[in-house]
Amino acid sequence: MNPKEIDHIGIAVNNIEKAFEFYKSLGWKDLKTEIVKSEKVRVGFISFGNNVHIELLEATEPDSPIAKFISKRGEGIHHICIRTEDVKEDLQKLKSKGHRLVNETPKEGAKNCWVAFVHPSSANGVLIELSQERES
Amino acid sequence: MNPKEIDHIGIAVNNIEKAFEFYKSLGWKDLKTEIVKSEKVRVGFISFGNNVHIELLEATEPDSPIAKFISKRGEGIHHICIRTEDVKEDLQKLKSKGHRLVNETPKEGAKNCWVAFVHPSSANGVLIELSQERES
Numbered sequence: 001m002n003p004k005e006i007d008h009i010g011i012a013v014n015n016i017e018k019a020f021e022f023y024k025s026l027g028w029k030d031l032k033t034e035i036v037k038s039e040k041v042r043v044g045f046i047s048f049g050n051n052v053h054i055e056l057l058e059a060t061e062p063d064s065p066i067a068k069f070i071s072k073r074g075e076g077i078h079h080i081c082i083r084t085e086d087v088k089e090d091l092q093k094l095k096s097k098g099h100r101l102v103n104e105t106p107k108e109g110a111k112n113c114w115v116a117f118v119h120p121s122s123a124n125g126v127l128i129e130l131s132q133e134r135e136s
Numbered sequence: 137m138n139p140k141e142i143d144h145i146g147i148a149v150n151n152i153e154k155a156f157e158f159y160k161s162l163g164w165k166d167l168k169t170e171i172v173k174s175e176k177v178r179v180g181f182i183s184f185g186n187n188v189h190i191e192l193l194e195a196t197e198p199d200s201p202i203a204k205f206i207s208k209r210g211e212g213i214h215h216i217c218i219r220t221e222d223v224k225e226d227l228q229k230l231k232s233k234g235h236r237l238v239n240e241t242p243k244e245g246a247k248n249c250w251v252a253f254v255h256p257s258s259a260n261g262v263l264i265e266l267s268q269e270r271e272s
Contacts, residue, residue: 002164005186009145009216013260022259025233026218026226028138048218050141050187056260076261077213080145082162082184090162097161123158124149124192125212 007083007131008053012069012076016044016056019075023054036110040064043110079117079127087114087132094118106132143219143267144189148205148212152180152192155211159190172246176200179246215253215263223250223268230254242268 013019020031023046032045041064044056057078059067069078084090087106095101102117109115109131118128149155156167159182168181177200180192193214195203205214220226223242231237238253245251245267254264 002162002183003185004162006142006145006184006188006190009142011260011262019260021233022230022235025230025235026138026140026220027229047138048142049139052142052186052188054142054216074261076256077216080190080213084162093163094158094161097157099158099161120212124147124155125210126147 003085005083006052007081007129008055009080010055010057010078010129012066012078013056013058014070014075016042016058019056020044020046034110035060041066079129081115081129081131084130084132087116087130090130091116094122099123102127106130108134139221141219142188143217143265144191145216146191146193146214146265148202148214149192149194150206150211152178152194155192156180156182170246171196177202215265217251217265217267220266220268223252223266226266227252230258235259238263242266244270 016033028046033042035042040059040061042058042060046054046056057066061067066078091101091104099122100119102119106114106116112134114132114134116130118130120127152169164182169178171178176195176197178194178196182190182192193202197203202214227237227240235258236255238255242250242252248270250268250270252266254266256263
């Protein structure tokens with residue numbers, strides 16, 4: 001066992017409310033949404049019992065990374081986010097082993113977190129986000 | 137909040153040990169593997185702190201669903217598994233709302249569970265597995 005946790009799974013969708021219908025059928029009731037301007041996305045949060053979320057990601061502008069993803073591959077899973085205690089240290093470990101990073105240093109993400117992405121070519125086709133809570 | 141939990145994320149890979157290198161760089165040490173003959177796959181389990189797993193899925197035969205997936209789309213996320221209390225009831229709920237199911241009734245899965253798959257066309261391009269622990 002490793003103390004790291006799965007924080008969320010990001011799913012690129014055309015429309016959050018339409019996508020939520022599936023989860024509604026399975027018993028989810030309320031949907032919280034938030035706009036993340038810097039990423040040009042609207043996010044819909046679906047919470048699971050074991051502290052994991054699904055984030056439904058909808059583009060807010062035509063040049064949003066999510067719009068590009070959907071036009072190329074269609075709707076589907078966009079990334080997995082791993083909650084870690086030290087993103088900076090993890091990036092160094094990955095770099096020293098020759099893994100390809102999207103972000104060389106952590107940047108400010110949503111929910112008061114430091115985040116960084118690892119390139120899918122280093123993780124078997126999966127875009128991995130590392131996320132660490134910032135001290136308030 | 138919904139009591140349902142994310143059980144695991146299944147990732148289709150060419151070689152489990154090679155794929156595990158990435159997670160090893162992030163601090164994971166031991167890799168448990170298991171062959172699921174009925175699905176023609178070898179599975180590598182990576183455990184996270186909040187009771188979620190990543191399952192690395194490697195084809196054991198050329199006609200394995202995982203071999204077909206990789207030849208069509210390359211390595212990447214294959215499915216998300218949701219742990220639920222009653223797969224049968226969930227299937228009925230989904231069906232009554234017009235969602236498309238892969239399995240109309242639960243089948244025996246790995247780890248002494250009842251499982252059923254929902255078609256990606258009903259969940260925004262994501263293959264969803266529902267899983268329920270069987271009474272022993």
